[in-house]
Amino acid sequence: MRIGIPKETTREEKRVSIVPAGVDALVKSGHTIFVETGAGVESHFTDEEYRKVGANIVYNAEEVYQRSEMIVKIAPLTEKEVDLLQDEQILFSFLHLAVGKKNVIEKLLKKKVTAIAYELIEKDDQLPVLQSMSEIAGQLAVQVGERYLGSDSPLGRGILMGGIGGVAPAAVVVLGAGVVGFNAARAAHSRGAHVIVIDNDMRRLRRINTDISKNISTVAANPFTIARGVKFADLFIGAIQIKAEKTPHLVTETMVKTMKKVLSLLMYQ
Amino acid sequence: MRIGIPKETTREEKRVSIVPAGVDALVKSGHTIFVETGAGVESHFTDEEYRKVGANIVYNAEEVYQRSEMIVKIAPLTEKEVDLLQDEQILFSFLHLAVGKKNVIEKLLKKKVTAIAYELIEKDDQLPVLQSMSEIAGQLAVQVGERYLGSDSPLGRGILMGGIGGVAPAAVVVLGAGVVGFNAARAAHSRGAHVIVIDNDMRRLRRINTDISKNISTVAANPFTIARGVKFADLFIGAIQIKAEKTPHLVTETMVKTMKKVLSLLMYQ
Amino acid sequence: MRIGIPKETTREEKRVSIVPAGVDALVKSGHTIFVETGAGVESHFTDEEYRKVGANIVYNAEEVYQRSEMIVKIAPLTEKEVDLLQDEQILFSFLHLAVGKKNVIEKLLKKKVTAIAYELIEKDDQLPVLQSMSEIAGQLAVQVGERYLGSDSPLGRGILMGGIGGVAPAAVVVLGAGVVGFNAARAAHSRGAHVIVIDNDMRRLRRINTDISKNISTVAANPFTIARGVKFADLFIGAIQIKAEKTPHLVTETMVKTMKKVLSLLMYQ
Amino acid sequence: MRIGIPKETTREEKRVSIVPAGVDALVKSGHTIFVETGAGVESHFTDEEYRKVGANIVYNAEEVYQRSEMIVKIAPLTEKEVDLLQDEQILFSFLHLAVGKKNVIEKLLKKKVTAIAYELIEKDDQLPVLQSMSEIAGQLAVQVGERYLGSDSPLGRGILMGGIGGVAPAAVVVLGAGVVGFNAARAAHSRGAHVIVIDNDMRRLRRINTDISKNISTVAANPFTIARGVKFADLFIGAIQIKAEKTPHLVTETMVKTMKKVLSLLMYQ
C-alpha cells in the first residue's frame, strides 16, 4: 500500500505520525512510504533518517496526498487539509468530530473518505490511544501544577511539592480517579505530596489504594467533600469530564471563587 | 554467682526478669539460679520450664533474697522489697530514683547495695534499655489510639485509622521525632494514616522522611504549627518529655480545651 | 419523594442511614426528608446539623414511617419496626432475610413492601456494600487480634504484632484470601507481622503477592497446611464462610483444641 | 531585643526573613519587632498579619535599621543596604563574602557589625542552613530538568521523565552523591526515571542504595564512567563543586561538546 506522512500544519503539533522505526517496519512489509520534507523536524527526525529506512521524500503536501492511498496524520484536519484528501482515500488521524466543524464532516462524507479516528479505536472494551493520552495528561498535570506552585509563578506561593525536612509537602487534591486521575495521583504521591482523590466510583478509589499506595486518602464525592477538597488543596487537579448540566451541583459559584487561589487544570478523563 | 529471680509484686507488672532461655545460658556459664515459685506465670513460663534448664525453685521471696548474691528484677522496688535486700547485695532493676520515695534511696544507701538501674545503662552514648522501651511505647501509642478512634470508645467517632476505599484515613499528628515519635510515626504510616510529625530538630525530621517515607509531612515546631496540628488531628500523640516551665509556650489553655476532643498520649521520649 | 430516616433501635447499631451531607444532596435534588430526633447522635451528628441542610426533624418513629414514601435504615428491622411499615412503602436496609425470622418476611410480603437489601445490591458482578463491609472487617480483625495478643488480655502473651529490634513479630495466619482475607493480610503485613495466607484459589493467592507484597507467604489449602498454620500462628484469622458440612474435613477436633491457645476470629467473606 | 525585618531589595528574592509565626514567638518571648511595610508581600504575608502577632510596621528601610539592635535579612546586602547598617549592629543574613565585593566587607568591618552568615552556621559538624538549601536545590534540579526535557523547550525532545506504558523513562545521570545529588537522585527515581549516580566516595553511593533504592545504579567516578554517563544521559545533573584545576581531567572538551544535546545544571554540593 502507498502510505503518506504529511507534515503537520498546526503550530502546536510537534509530533510526526510515524517515526523512522515505524517506516522501516512498513517498508520491510512491502509498503511504499511518502514523507513530506521536514515532517519529522519538530520531533528531531531528519529527512535523511527517513530516507535511510526506505521512505520517499516528497516536497509538498499536495504530492503526499496525491500519491498515497492512505494518509497518516496526528492533528485533526484543517479545512485546507481536507481539501487535499482524494476521493475514497483512507485517513488515520485524530478527528474530534464531536467538536469539529460541520463542513469538515460533510466534505469527508462527500469524498467517501474512510476515516479512522485514533480517539475512537477500541480494543477489548478499551480506547488504547486515549488511554495513553490520558496517562500523559495525568503526569503532565502534576508537572505543570508543580511549576505553578513555585515562587516564580504569579499564583505560586513558593511551595515545593515534596516538601523538605521541616516543611510539609503540598496538599494535592485530584477530582476523578479515572486514567488521568490515577496517573496524576501516582505522580503527585511519588513526588512526596499529600494526595487526596475524590470520586464517586468506589472501585476506582480502591484501585488507587491497592495499585498506588494505602497512604493516598480516597474520598467519596459529594458537594461537601468536593468543597472541602477545594479549600484544603494547594493544587487542585480536575480529572473529570464535566458536562454542563452536571456542574452546578458539584462546583458552586462560591467554590469557583475560592478556586481562584488554587490551580484548576480541567482535563478529560 | 548466686542469682535470684523474685516474683514481681505489683499487679500491673506481668514480666519476669529472666526467661528460661536466659537462665539456661547462665547455668551453662556456671551460675546458680534461684527462681521464686510462680515468677514466670504471668509471662506464661511454668516453674517446670525453669527447673528443666537448671534453676532452683524456691517457695518464697525471702528465700530468693537470702540465698542470692545478685537480685534481678523488673519493677522498681517497693518498700517491702527493699527491706528484703541483703547488705552489699547486687541489684539489677528499673529504679526510677528521680521519682522514687526518699526512704527507698536511703535504705539502698544504708545497705550498701550495688544498684544498677536499667534506665541508666549506657552503651556507645545510647541508653539501650530505654531505647527498646521507647520503641514499644511508640508502637503502642498508635495501637491504643487506634482503639480509641473506634465507635466503641466514648471519645471515638468511628474512624478507621487506615480508611477504606472512599473514606479518608485518620490524620495522626505526632509531636516529637525522637525514638517514641519515630516509631509512632512509622506505625501510623504503615496503617495507612495521614501522618504529620512536628519537631524542632531538622535532622530528626529528615530521618523520618529518609527512613520511613517521603509521604510523611514533617513540620518545624512553633506555637502556630503545633496549634494547627492539634486542631487538624484525629489522633494527637505527644512524644516529647515536657518540662513544666516550657509547656505554657507550646501548649496553651485554648489548645488543651480543643484537645478534649482528641487523644493526648503524653509519653517519654 | 418523601424519605424517612428513623433512629436505629438496636443498642449496637451506632450508625445513621444518611449523614447530613447526603441529606443536603437529596434536598437539593428536590426530595423532602424526615429525620427522627436524635437519629444521628451516636454518629456525632446533631438534629441541628440535619435541620441546617433542610431536613424536617420529627419527634417519634411512627411519624417518620407515616409521612415517608421511602424508609432508609441500617440494621435489619425488628418485628416492632416491621409493624410500623406502611403498605407498599419502599425500604432500604440491611435485611439478612436468610437468617431472619419467618414472620418478618411474611409481614413484608403481606404489606407489599418494596424492600431493597444492601447486602444483595449488585453492580458489575460485585456486591459493593458487602465489599466495603468486608474491607472494614478485614482491617478490624487485625486490630482486634492485635489487642488480644497484648499482655492485658487473658489469652495474650504480651506479643507486639510488629516486633521490635531483637524480638520477632507475630506470625499471623489468615485462612481465606477473599476481600476480608486480603484486607486482613494487608493490615497485618503493614504492621510488620509475618503473614501466611491459606486459600485453595491460586488466583486469589497470586493477587496477595502482586497487590500487597511478595513477602507474604501464600499456601494452597489442604488439611495438612491448615493444621500447620493453626499450630504456627500467634494469631489465626478465619476469613472464610464455613458451611457446616465442609468443616470436618478442614478443621478437625484436634485442631480446635490446639486453637484454644490462639485466636479464632471467624468472619464472613 | 529590638529586631528589624527590612523588605528585601533584590528583584529575585521573594522570601521574607521572618514569617508572622516567627514574629509571634519572638514577641511572646519579650522582643520588639520592626517590620518594613510590604516586607512579606512577595511571600504572601500582609502587614496586617504581622501587626496581629504584635509587630510594629514601619514605613521605610531607614527606620527599620535605625530602631533595631539586630537586623534579620535573607539576601546578601547590597552596598546601599550596608550603608544603612548602624555601628555595632548585629546582622543575620546570607553573606557570601567569598564572592562578595571588597568594600562591603570593609564597611562591615569598619562599622564593627557582628555579622552572622547563614551559610556558615555550624551545628554538630553540619551546616544546617546549607543542608536545607541543598535539599531544595536537588529537588529543583530535577523539576527544572523535567521541564527542559519537554517538547516546549528548545533543547527538549519531548521526553516524559517517568515514561508511560511502552515508552521508556528518561535516563538521569547525577554527578555527585552529596546532599544535592542525594535529593536529585531521590526526586528523579520517584518520578520513575532510570537514575545513575556517579561519585568517588563509596560510602555516599552505598547510602543512595540503602536510603533510596537498590534500583539506582551507583558508579565509581573516573573519566571513563563520567564520559559514558554524559553520553547516556537524557538529563545530566552536575551536583559537585567543581574547582577549576580539577575539571580538565573529568570533563573533557569532547564531553562538553556532547553535552550540548543534554542539560547541564551545575550546582553547589
Add this chain to the structure above:
Amino acid sequence: MRIGIPKETTREEKRVSIVPAGVDALVKSGHTIFVETGAGVESHFTDEEYRKVGANIVYNAEEVYQRSEMIVKIAPLTEKEVDLLQDEQILFSFLHLAVGKKNVIEKLLKKKVTAIAYELIEKDDQLPVLQSMSEIAGQLAVQVGERYLGSDSPLGRGILMGGIGGVAPAAVVVLGAGVVGFNAARAAHSRGAHVIVIDNDMRRLRRINTDISKNISTVAANPFTIARGVKFADLFIGAIQIKAEKTPHLVTETMVKTMKKVLSLLMYQ
C-alpha cells in the same frame, strides 16, 4: 475410585504426581490409592509417608496400571508407558501431544483412554497449570541467568546482578510481558537489576509498571527497540513463544551474532 501413582521414568523428572498430603485428602474422601514403590523418592517423600496416610504401596509399574481406574502422572508418557495403559482408563498427565509422537496418539485413541492434559486445563479463561509453570519459569530464568553472569561461567563476565556500592547492576532485557516475562521482570527488579521489558501489548506493559514498579522501563516492541535491547543487555531473557515465520522480522542474523555474548533463554510464555 482406584487411583494409581506410578514412579516417573524419565531421568529429569524428579516430581511425583501426588504428594502424601494429597493422598491423605483422597483417602479421606473414600478413594483407594496405589503408589509405586519409590515414586516419591526424588521429591524426598518415602513409601512410609505414603503408607501412613493410607496408600497401598505396590512394587512395579504394571501393578499400578492394572489395579487403577485412573492414572495420575507428570511427564508425558513414553511409548513403554502408553503400552501399560488399560483400555478406557482415565489419565491425568502433561501430554504435549502437539509435539508428541504420532503412534502415542494413535494408541491413546485406540485404547479409548480419557486423557486429560494439564497444559490444556482451562478455568475462567485461564490455563491454571501453565500459569504456575510460567511463574516458575520466569523466576528460574533470572536465577539461571544470574549464575551465568558470574565469573565462574565461561560466558560470564563477573557481573553481580544487583551491583554493589559503586558498581552498576546488570541490565536485564526481558522480551515479552506475559506471565513468564512478568515474573522474570519482577525477579530481576527485586535483585536490583536495571530492567527493560519489551512487548507490543501496551496493557501488559502498563501492568508491569503498575504491579511491579514504575522504575522498570517498558518499551514498545519493534525491530529497532529489540535490536537496541539485545545490544544493551547484560542478560537477555526471551519470554515469547517464537513462531518460525515471525522470527526473521524481529531477530535478524546480525542480532543473533551479537547475542553470542549475551544469554538467550528462550522460553514459552
Add this chain to the structure above:
Amino acid sequence: MRIGIPKETTREEKRVSIVPAGVDALVKSGHTIFVETGAGVESHFTDEEYRKVGANIVYNAEEVYQRSEMIVKIAPLTEKEVDLLQDEQILFSFLHLAVGKKNVIEKLLKKKVTAIAYELIEKDDQLPVLQSMSEIAGQLAVQVGERYLGSDSPLGRGILMGGIGGVAPAAVVVLGAGVVGFNAARAAHSRGAHVIVIDNDMRRLRRINTDISKNISTVAANPFTIARGVKFADLFIGAIQIKAEKTPHLVTETMVKTMKKVLSLLMYQ
C-alpha cells in the same frame, strides 16, 4: 612512577588488579605502566585495550617485577612471586598475613618491601575494601544458597526461594547482622524469602528493620533462638566470624547434625 601489573597466577583468581580505565587515569597523571601479557584475559580485557590507553605490554612476569617501582596485585603472593619482588619495592595486594606462610613474611621483611594489604586499609574507622568484599559475599551467599535449594542439587528439595502463588517461600535464617549479614538479608528478602536475622547487637538488628524492611524478623541471639533458627531454616547463612572457643556455646553437636539437612555457608563478617 613505574607501576607493574602482573598476571595473576592462582587458578581461581580471575580478576586483574587495574582495569584499562584505571591505567588510562594513571597514564594521564604521568605514570608509566607495565602490564604482563594476558593479565586481563580472565576479566575479558585484551592486551590491545591496555595498549590503547598507554600501557606497555611486557611478555613475562620477571620483566614486570624488574621494571616497576610498584607492583599492584590481587591475590596474596605465592612463594614464587615473593621471590620476584625487588628490594624496597612497593607492593599493593591482599596479603592475609595472619593466615600466611611464615617464610613469605620473612622474605618480605628481608627485602624491605613496603607492602600495603588491601584488607587492612582504613578510612574513617572503616575498612573500605573489606566492606565491598563483604557486600559481595552477602549477596553471593544468597545466590549460591538459592541454587542449592533447587532440585538439581543433591541436598536441595526443589524449593523456589521466593515461592509462587500457593507455595510458601523459603525460610532463610541469617546468623549475624554485620555487613555480610545485612546484604544477605536484603538479597533474600528482595527475592521474597521469609527472612530471620539473629544477632546479639540490637543496634544492628534495628538497622535491618529500618534500612531494609520491618517485615524481616530480628531475633536476639542466644542458644535457644539459634537452635530454633537452625531447625526452622530452609537455608541457614552463617555471617559471623566464629572463633574456636566461642562455638561450643552457640552451635552444639546436635545442631550441627540437624544442619546436615540445611546449608551452612560460613563466612567472614
